[in-house]
């Protein structure tokens with residue numbers, strides 16, 4: 001018959017554990033655990049100069065870069081919280097586990113006020129800090145440039161896209177079934193005015209790491225500053241009807257000089273351009289901006 005005994009002092013900060021004077025070899029295992037954790041945290045900090053994106057796509061715009069930065073911060077905060085919870089937990093589980101022939105009952109102390117306060121206040125502070133970083137990123141991503149280098153009216157309709165280059169006098173679209181191509185200069189801000197002529201759509205370029213709805217009657221506008229030359233896929237991200245899947249487009253980011261040459265080409269073509277990704281299509285209706 002097992003008898004109930006009180007703890008014989010000793011153990012750890014919470015008063016759990018075996019009586020004092022028990023073999024100390026277990027401490028080596030715990031020490032290794034802590035050292036391993038410190039090593040992990042250290043290598044994470046050392047690697048901070050070239051952080052991985054933790055599953056997020058590489059951002060192809062400045063605004064997307066802010067989103068990735070926030071994601072990395074949240075990810076590392078989650079890793080830190082995990083370590084703070086799991087390392088002491090593992091330590092206690094290993095260091096103070098019940099051993100054969102040891103019927104010691106751990107301390108039955110129910111609470112420690114300073115500890116209770118600490119682990120209430122610290123999470124609140126963490127959430128508050130993450131909230132501040134989120135708001136700051138939101139402001140960076142949603143800020144609309146007052147001096148954009150390019151302004152394009154993006155018109156979404158069932159089921160396609162049209163890009164009207166404001167002040168340039170031409171419109172880009174594509175024949176049904178082909179992707180129209182939005183051409184943007186790299187390194188400078190472009191304002192996109194998002195307009196829907198029928199139902200809700202959503203302008204989404206995954207590599208820009210943001211999307212914004214096109215809502216009839218609502219003037220939505222975003223600024224995008226591409227920072228990588230190349231072609232990116234674009235999609236409608238709002239289910240807008242049976243042929244929603246057809247609402248694909250392409251974004252081609254080019255150096256500024258090449259962009260100017262392209263604009264001249266479009267203007268020389270007579271104010272209307274049909275620019276499908278991967279090649280030009282036939283003629284289309286469409287007016288200048």
Ligand SMILES: [Cu+2]
Pocket residue numbers: 156200201202236237238239240244247
């Ligand atoms: Cu749509």
